[in-house]
Amino acid sequence: MSDKEQGRMPLLPEQAAILGKCAQAFCHAVKVKFNCKAILSNVKENGSFGNNTRGVLCAEKRYSTKLPSGVEVSVWKDDLTHHNVEAVVNAANEKLNHGGGLAQALCVAGGPMIQKWSDDIIQQYGRVKTGHAVLTPAGLLPCKYIIHAVGPKLSQNPSQKEVDRAAPLLNETVNSILQIVLHQNITSVAIPALSSGLFNFPRDRCADIIVKAIKQCREFGGFQGRSLKIHLVNNDEPTVREMERATRAISDPTSTSASYSGAVKDRNQSMTSSSNDSSRFGNIREKGFEKEMKIRKGEAKSPELCNDVTRFASASKGSAANEVPTILFNSNSAEALTEAKAWVLNMLKQSDNMTIKNNHVIYFDQRDHENLHFLQNKFQVHINEFFKYGKGGITITGNPSDVSCAAIEVESMFCKAQELFAGAEECEMLYSVVRWSCKDVPWIQTPENSAVLEKAYLAGLENRVFNNHRFNFKSLTVIDNTGQVSPMRRTCLMTPFMSLNNSFYARTSVTRNDYIGKEARKAFNVCGLHFVKVEKLENIVLKQLFETNMQRLKDKPKRLYQRVSAQFCDLICRVGFQKEFSPPAEQRYGSGIYFSSTVDGAMKLWKDQENEQYIYIIQAQVLTGKSMTLSPHLSLPPTLSKDHFDSLSDLRETYVIFSGQQALPEYLIICPRSSHV
Structure with a gap:
């Protein structure tokens, strides 16, 4: 049985009806929580099921x-707010005021942050002229970018x-x-x-101009052998017919073509963000990007998280109208x-009451509460929010099917x-060990923008374009939109790292024998646990911060353990231990990080x-330093004591620290729940 077949999950009609009402939220949650791609097949937005043609x-x-x-050019009949590509184009106006038509639909589906990012661009750069286009993240849309293009009115x-x-x-807009x-x-x-x-603009002439501009770009060498897919997407039949007519009329005689009826193939996309290619069409018209991605104090990760979500069905041409609705999961x-x-x-499940435990409720802002x-x-x-002990x-109560929709x-x-x-923590963490600077471009010297450059540098990119500047990591130079070249610098504040x-x-992933020693074997045997998988966790930034704290505390680290939920395993590897990720069932010694x-x-x-099928244990090196002893009936954080303490302890086996930089994750051990005795 193939991995794809193993990931197939048929749905009952009532289950398909629920997912049809919250498909975007469902796929987003599956992606973030489990790093799985969820594909809904034969499920319609209105909650019914069947082989739909316009769902x-x-x-x-x-x-x-x-x-x-x-370059592949294809014509689609689809809703652009759900179309599966890396970037969608929005038909915008000069003020980027998305109050009607396609622009409004994209904002409704992608969330209010799209309008906010657009407003920030207008405030910083002024109106976007007709014929020009700008780039922003895509918010909650199932893509990575929105290209806001201003055509003639x-x-x-x-x-x-x-x-x-x-x-x-x-033509200039295209x-x-x-x-x-x-x-x-x-x-x-x-x-x-x-x-x-x-x-x-007349739709027939519009179709001719768009297709001709694409062909001319090819003829002028603009694509330069790129692997690029251009989808001409509209949801009304007359426009789709005009696009198909124009594409057929102007396509190369040697090209191949085929007609489809709802046939869509899942694919993995490479989401790189740099290019060495030049274009004969002039300078890039791109304003504010990562700067527009900042929300609260950190870099918004949502656009990256939503990018890999495949949200539409795959139905073959001859499929039966009553085909069973299905979820297909793709995961490594x-x-x-x-x-x-x-x-x-x-x-x-059919329940009139559902509780979702997650300490990130304390970070909900006004827009989140409005959304609730x-x-x-x-x-x-x-819907009732709670935070106690x-x-x-x-907690959500109501009609069972509605409770499920709201819960998702x-x-x-x-x-x-x-x-x-996590994005905010990641930026601050990176900024603590490495910083990018340029005398002529001072705005890169913020945690958010410096982190953008550092991640691009570590990814091995030669160039990174954002905020209308091109950053070349090979020559360590910055080129602005006027062509001015300035040197930039990468400064490692601690030990240099690559x-x-x-x-x-x-x-x-490591073998069981690579990880397990006599002490580890004994620790898990006591609980009757055996291993399904062991992963080595490495983080060069956390390691430097941990070693700095080890020198400061003059402490020898202890080998300690923390049990975590599946959805926080990757986050802990990425930004370290946080009290929000894994609070214990009972926090007897205050709001800290328990081991x-x-x-x-x-x-x-x-x-x-x-509710989880496996047990996830992270083994870590932890600096407990000077530990304050507390009884089960006394909960005082170290900062309120007369002397300075680095941790709390019950003198038995529990330790509590209050800084994630005092712990370094080493291994993730996954055990089947059935093995616990």
Whole structure:
């Protein structure tokens, strides 16, 4: 049985109806919690099921042709807010005020942050001229970027002269889109019939101009052998027909073509963000990007997290109308796939009460609370936030199916909040050990922007383009939009370091014998646990911070254990231990980061992960320093005592620290729940 077949999960009609109402939130949550890609097949947005032709989760590919350069141009009938590409194009106005048409639809689906990022661009750079385009993240959309392109606006019944005068501007708009695609090394882009809707450009002429601009880019050598997919996507039949006509008429005679009826293949996309290619279409028109990605104090990760989510169905041409709705999970981890399936069953159970425990509820902002109010009204449920004794979350009560819908939406909100929190921690952490600087470009000297450059550098990219500047890591220079070249510098504040598998952290599977020693074997045998998988956790940034703290405390680290939930394993490897990630069932010694000196002690501290299929134990080196002894009935953090203490202890096996930089994760040990005695 193939991995793909092992990841298939059929749905009952009532389960498909639930997922049809919250498909985007569901796929986002599965991606973030389990690093799985969820593909919903034969599920419609309105909650019914069947082989739909216009449902949100089904895309219809009408025509495809491959240009001699290798670029594939295809025509689709689909909703652009759900289309599976790396970047979608928004038909924007000069003020980037997304109040109607496609722009409004993208903002509704992608969240209010899209309008905020757009407003920030206007505030910093002014209006976007007709014919130009700018780039922002895609928020909660199932893609990575939105290219906001401003096409010409015509009167309601334009004359031929007015259309002829506007045609060059539409051509320029398409060229601007292609510039951004090429310079950002975007692998797939969806372009609608720009200016043909609210801007009144005739759809037949619009289709001709868009397709011709693509062909001219190929003829002028703009694509340069790129592996690029250009989707011409619209959801109304007349425009789709015009796009197909124009593409067929102008396609190369040697190209191949085929017609489809809702046939879509899943694919993995390479999400790199640099390009050495030049274009004959002029300078890149790209304003504010990573700067616009900042939310709260950290870099928003949501765009990256949502990018790999495949949200529409795959239905063959001759499939039956009553085909069973299905979820297909794609994952490199059998354990993650198992956890994802179990989580789905738990979320779809028929219950009028559901509690989601997650301490990131304390980071919900005003927009999050407004969204909770919206969900409460939309699904006619009661939503209650709680935070007591160091444990937080949300309880939802109401009609069982509505409770499930609201719970999935809330899980997606938690995923977004924890990624924002982790993104902020990641930026601050990187900024503590390495900084990028340039005298002529002072704005890169912030934790957020310096982290963007450092991650690109560690990934081995030669160039990184953002905020209208090109950063060359080979020559260590910055080129602004006027062509001025300035030197930049990478300063390691501690020990110089290079990349670890194109990143600053890595999880590597090791054999049982590579990990287990006499002490470790004894620690797990006491609990009757055996290993399914062992992963070595490495983080070069955390290691430097840990070693600095070890010198400061003059302390020898202890080998301690923490039990965690499946969804926080990667985050701990990435940003270290945080009190929000794994609070124990009972926080007797204050709000800190808890560890146990034994695996058995860890199993006793963390008892409330009953819905997970595996037991996840992280072995860490922990600096406890000078430890303050507390009785079970006294909870005082070290900062409130007369003397300075670095940790708390119960003199038996529990330790509590209050800085994640005092702990270094070493191994993740995954055990089957059934082995626990």
